[in-house]
Amino acid sequence: MEKQTIATSTNYQKPDAYGALSMPVYHCASFEFGSAKNMSDVFCGRVLDPEYSRIMNPTVTFFEERVKSLTDASNVFAFNCGMAAITNAIMAVAKAGTNIVTSNHLFGNTVSLFRNTLGNFGVEVREVNLLEEESVRNAVDEKTCALFFEIITNPQMEVADVGMLADVAHSHNVPVIADTTLIPFTEFDGRSLGMDVQVVSSTKYVSGGATSLGGLVIDYGTFPVFNRRIRYELLFNLGGYMTPHAAYMQTVGLESLDARYRVQSSNALELATRLQKVPQIKRVNYTGLPDNPFYEIAKRQYGNTSGAMLTIDLADKASALRFIDRLKVIHRASNLFDNRSLAIHTASTIFGTFSGSQRRAMDVLDTTIRISVGLEHVDDLYEDIVQAVQE
Ligand SMILES: *Cc1c(COP(=O)(O)O)cnc(C)c1O
Numbered sequence: 001m002e003k004q005t006i007a008t009s010t011n012y013q014k015p016d017a018y019g020a021l022s023m024p025v026y027h028c029a030s031f032e033f034g035s036a037k038n039m040s041d042v043f044c045g046r047v048l049d050p051e052y053s054r055i056m057n058p059t060v061t062f063f064e065e066r067v068k069s070l071t072d073a074s075n076v077f078a079f080n081c082g083m084a085a086i087t088n089a090i091m092a093v094a095k096a097g098t099n100i101v102t103s104n105h106l107f108g109n110t111v112s113l114f115r116n117t118l119g120n121f122g123v124e125v126r127e128v129n130l131l132e133e134e135s136v137r138n139a140v141d142e143k144t145c146a147l148f149f150e151i152i153t154n155p156q157m158e159v160a161d162v163g164m165l166a167d168v169a170h171s172h173n174v175p176v177i178a179d180t181t182l183i184p185f186t187e188f189d190g191r192s193l194g195m196d197v198q199v200v201s202s203t204k205y206v207s208g209g210a211t212s213l214g215g216l217v218i219d220y221g222t223f224p225v226f227n228r229r230i231r232y233e234l235l236f237n238l239g240g241y242m243t244p245h246a247a248y249m250q251t252v253g254l255e256s257l258d259a260r261y262r263v264q265s266s267n268a269l270e271l272a273t274r275l276q277k278v279p280q281i282k283r284v285n286y287t288g289l290p291d292n293p294f295y296e297i298a299k300r301q302y303g304n305t306s307g308a309m310l311t312i313d314l315a316d317k318a319s320a321l322r323f324i325d326r327l328k329v330i331h332r333a334s335n336l337f338d339n340r341s342l343a344i345h346t347a348s349t350i351f352g353t354f355s356g357s358q359r360r361a362m363d364v365l366d367t368t369i370r371i372s373v374g375l376e377h378v379d380d381l382y383e384d385i386v387q388a389v390q391e
Helices: 003-007 037-044 058-071 082-091 108-117 134-140 161-173 225-238 244-275 295-303 317-326 356-361 378-388
Strands: 077-078 098-102 125-129 144-150 176-179 197-201 215-219 284-285 309-314 342-343 368-372
Touching: 003 058, 003 244, 058 077, 058 244, 077 134, 077 225, 082 108, 082 144, 082 176, 082 197, 082 215, 082 225, 098 134, 134 161, 144 161, 144 284, 161 176, 161 378, 244 309, 244 378, 317 342, 317 368
Parallel strands: 098 125, 098 144, 144 176, 176 197
Antiparallel strands: 077 215, 197 215, 284 309, 309 368, 342 368
């Protein structure tokens, strides 16, 4: 069956008493049992049934099952945001004395999670250049608990070779965890690329236009530790499970994901192409442009679309800040892949609390504006940008 059909199919775990076409929202904390034995079976993990909505809820399970059929994963876990998904995936494998091999081109809160939060618990983070096989080989050792990377880094827009990363990691029996937020998981096959687990901020493409926060751990079952620890330990102890209301909205979002993504990614390509000819814009960074250094590898790994995020560089910091102030159609906001287009000066916001030298080390420039392209007509977006870059 085609993915778009799967995304809109009804397949409940149990028949709905009224034949509801969308999944009812089970807005309840706990579930009643038929017998003491049944209760004990569920609590001791012999039977998988909802007991308490911190751990399992039918509306959330429904959403997880739909993502599972779209990705052919072994297990899918839904969390209340992308950071909770990342935290759970890492907590499943990390312990004091182990290390995470990654780069310093990462989402700002992930950098802080690795360096600060996990650093306080004796987990070391090794930030290397993931584009260089030699650096990756030198960093991975018998104490490595995960190789973590983002499929397109933000705002640098770099694309690492997943096959190479997987070869190095797997030769040490280390799982590859990919943050795949920047391209919908329906566009590529993570397992055949060599990923063991995908983590996704479903707040972005999946939610259906920023309706709710959400996060996903998409586990291919290659390292059974993920399923075991998340299902039977971390969901109980950390408390990051998705709420039924968010799961309902994210399921509805999933149904229109493909249609929205087609428009947003083609708008982004069209906009990037036109912006290259605007003299005040010094650089347009988008992997879908044929002269982008990552054009070939991005296409080979992630398919024919290149996502709905691009960056532009202006002459200096003052021009970049003035650009943000002048926008009339594009919204001044963080977040990605809303139905509306959003723009942000990353150096003074998301990375604003890092020092100048830390930002330089991460290649976060004062001249860069990140744009998340929405569903508006591309002519209006283009005109807005052109008027905002005037001196
Ligand atoms: C937004 C984002 C996150 C965090 O997701 P939340 O849902 O905001 O917690 C993680 N990684 C990437 C690449 C993101 O864009």
